[in-house]
Amino acid sequence: xxxxxxxxxxxxxxxxxxxxxxEAVKGVSFSIAQGECxxxxxxxxxxxxxxxxxxxxxxxxxxxxxxSVKFKGREVLGLPRxxxxxxxxxxxxxxxxDPLTALTPHMTIExxxxxxxxxxxxxxxxxxxxxxxxxxERVRIxxxxxxxxxxxxxxxxxxxxxxxxxMAMMCEPALLIADEPTTALxxxxxxxxxxxxxxxxxxxxxxxxxITHDMGVIARMAQRVAVMRAGEIVETxxxxxxxxxxxxDYTRMLLGAVPHIDGARAHExxxxxxxxxxxxxxDVRVHFPIRVDGGMFGKTKLLRAVDGVSFDLRAGETLxxxxxxxxxxxxxxxxxxxxLPRTAGAVTFLGRNLLPSERDxxxxxxxxxxxxxxDPLxxxxxxxxxxxxxAEPLLAFAPELNxxxxxxxxxxxxxxxxxxxxxxxRxxxxxxxxQNQRVGVARAMILKPKLVVCDEAVSALDVSIxxxxxxxxxxxxxxxxxxxLFISHDLxxxxxxxxxxxVLYLGRAVEYGPSEVILRDPRHPYTKALLAAAPTPDPNAxxxxxxxxxxxxxxxxxxxxxxxxxxxxRIVDDPDATQYRPQWIEVGPGHFVAEHDAAEAxxx
Numbered sequence: 001x002x003x004x005x006x007x008x009x010x011x012x013x014x015x016x017x018x019x020x021x022x023e024a025v026k027g028v029s030f031s032i033a034q035g036e037c038x039x040x041x042x043x044x045x046x047x048x049x050x051x052x053x054x055x056x057x058x059x060x061x062x063x064x065x066x067x068s069v070k071f072k073g074r075e076v077l078g079l080p081r082x083x084x085x086x087x088x089x090x091x092x093x094x095x096x097x098d099p100l101t102a103l104t105p106h107m108t109i110e111x112x113x114x115x116x117x118x119x120x121x122x123x124x125x126x127x128x129x130x131x132x133x134x135x136x137e138r139v140r141i142x143x144x145x146x147x148x149x150x151x152x153x154x155x156x157x158x159x160x161x162x163x164x165x166x167m168a169m170m171c172e173p174a175l176l177i178a179d180e181p182t183t184a185l186x187x188x189x190x191x192x193x194x195x196x197x198x199x200x201x202x203x204x205x206x207x208x209x210x211i212t213h214d215m216g217v218i219a220r221m222a223q224r225v226a227v228m229r230a231g232e233i234v235e236t237x238x239x240x241x242x243x244x245x246x247x248x249d250y251t252r253m254l255l256g257a258v259p260h261i262d263g264a265r266a267h268e269x270x271x272x273x274x275x276x277x278x279x280x281x282x283d284v285r286v287h288f289p290i291r292v293d294g295g296m297f298g299k300t301k302l303l304r305a306v307d308g309v310s311f312d313l314r315a316g317e318t319l320x321x322x323x324x325x326x327x328x329x330x331x332x333x334x335x336x337x338x339x340l341p342r343t344a345g346a347v348t349f350l351g352r353n354l355l356p357s358e359r360d361x362x363x364x365x366x367x368x369x370x371x372x373x374x375d376p377l378x379x380x381x382x383x384x385x386x387x388x389x390x391a392e393p394l395l396a397f398a399p400e401l402n403x404x405x406x407x408x409x410x411x412x413x414x415x416x417x418x419x420x421x422x423x424x425x426r427x428x429x430x431x432x433x434x435q436n437q438r439v440g441v442a443r444a445m446i447l448k449p450k451l452v453v454c455d456e457a458v459s460a461l462d463v464s465i466x467x468x469x470x471x472x473x474x475x476x477x478x479x480x481x482x483x484x485l486f487i488s489h490d491l492x493x494x495x496x497x498x499x500x501x502x503v504l505y506l507g508r509a510v511e512y513g514p515s516e517v518i519l520r521d522p523r524h525p526y527t528k529a530l531l532a533a534a535p536t537p538d539p540n541a542x543x544x545x546x547x548x549x550x551x552x553x554x555x556x557x558x559x560x561x562x563x564x565x566x567x568x569x570r571i572v573d574d575p576d577a578t579q580y581r582p583q584w585i586e587v588g589p590g591h592f593v594a595e596h597d598a599a600e601a602x603x604x
Contacts, residue, residue, distance in 0.1 A: 005207035007031045011067035013054045024050045026231040037208040039222030043462040047231040048211045057084045090120040093168035097180035099160035103152040110148035135166035172204050179211045186324035186489045191533035213462050215258045216535025220542040239539045257463040258537040259492040270478040272317035279313040284345035301558045305331040307507035318484040320498030328507040329487045333453045337369040338362045367397040370444035374456035376436035380428045387424035390443045413442040434465030453485045491534045513591030523593040566596040
């Protein structure tokens with residue numbers, strides 16, 4: 001380590017609101033040296049992001065900022081905007097948590113990336129475009145040249161985040177402020193993005209401020225850690241000392257709430273019913289026609305979002321569905337609960353074959369098929385009170401209840417999920433993210449459904465709130481014998497809550513079996529890569545963990561050869577040809593693996 005790049009002393013941020021002054025940051029002090037990664041951890045609202053936003057003039061007009069912020073020895077707090085603009089983007093780069101709000105919606109990806117280079121380096125458009133393609137490929141965006149012509153809304157959340165990281169890293173800044181940079185990314189892409197940030201730090205001797213609530217990411221990346229709570233730093237220290245001998249009770253609580261892939265589960269799962277499956281999914285396929293040449297008469301290809309997936313689910317059983325963005329997890333779940341039309345295949349629920357043509361039968365089954373979405377604020381109507389949102393299923397499926405009876409059921413459901421029934425008349429914006437997610441769970445469970453789909457239901461929550469929601473789901477499952485499809489890219493979370501695991505890759509299942517078996521002894525190279533990329537909340541284990549990388553570029557899902565990435569010996573070299581379908585091999589009791597070639601994952 002050499003000279004300090006950033007020195008923050010006694011930084012305080014106060015917002016003037018109609019309800020009085022709110023102290024967001026209370027006298028925070030820390031420094032980051034050249035070549036150092038400082039991890040800043042804490043739950044939502046602890047002041048992590050606000051400390052850095054206010055340091056570089058990115059606060060709202062009602063904020064009062066005091067203290068000292070020195071960047072490379074120069075005081076920058078309160079600099080005029082023109083001088084600050086010369087620093088931001090070029091010497092200090094931000095990667096924000098929500099790329100959809102950080103990217104300009106009416107500009108193409110190319111325009112936004114090239115704008116950064118032309119503003120700071122005055123390069124030509126052609127040079128800027130080549131540099132943009134290079135960086136999109138480095139952050140593993142397939143068909144980079146084609147993506148340049150697209151707008152942010154045309155990309156997935158994970159792709160938008162990768163674009164943000166590429167834009168931040170193009171200028172090789174002296175200080176990179178990464179604010180939850182990998183929250184929306186899959187495990188393997190997250191590992192590669194963290195490798196990119198680490199490479200930038202080592203190659204350019206840049207300082208990195210890594211803001212996150214993921215203790216596994218901190219264990220892997222940081223040399224020092226600052227733990228924040230309620231606007232204050234409660235503990236600092238080198239990463240090994242903080243993880244092995246935390247001094248603050250809050251730090252111990254954060255570390256204790258982190259789910260682990262190995263070791264004992266935090267909560268024992270009740271065994272599923274031994275009877276017949278309540279849900280049978282047989283060779284389900286969901287295909288979308290995509291025009292690839294543009295225009296009304298352009299060539300059409302099939303996007304095989306789900307391409308022949310089968311599984312059974314019993315009462316009281318949780319099936320974890322894992323895989324990267326675009327593998328078909330959410331599409332499969334929506335096809336199962338009849339929110340998307342199936343191209344082929346059968347879904348049998350409670351002994352009834354749910355045919356797309358039988359709308360009345362599907363509607364009757366709907367009360368036993370519920371879903372909890374990833375973003376509770378997006379799934380709750382902001383104009384409806386919590387009570388009205390939770391009662392909505394009762395209006396549709398229990399019309400015989402009067403207003404008082406509905407209110408009693410709503411209050412009972414709120415109490416079951418740990419919400420104060422006195423909050424029944426509040427609105428979503430008045431609650432925290434964890435409380436709103438409990439509202440979503442209460443709404444899904446109020447009819448005591450036989451099947452609940454949890455689509456990334458805890459991925460956006462802090463670790464302590466995440467642990468509470470998972471315990472809530474486990475308790476409700478034990479009480480009501482509810483079956484769950486639990487979709488997540490976080491393998492530790494899946495292991496904590498799932499009896500069995502289904503691994504998807506580009507619309508196809510590649511491994512299935514008991515969660516303890518698959519996560520301890522994975523057989524498919526894709527499952528091995530997912531496990532190797534998962535963050536480990538232990539610095540020593542993270543450093544010793546073998547790295548497994550997938551060989552080759554990320555294939556296009558429109559190419560029929562893509563699904564045979566792990567069985568290249570059977571590929572027909574034609575992107576439109578009908579390809580061989582790998583067969584299932586039973587490698588242990590209830591443990592099935594798709595055929596694959598021997599060496600497709602490489603250790604690095």
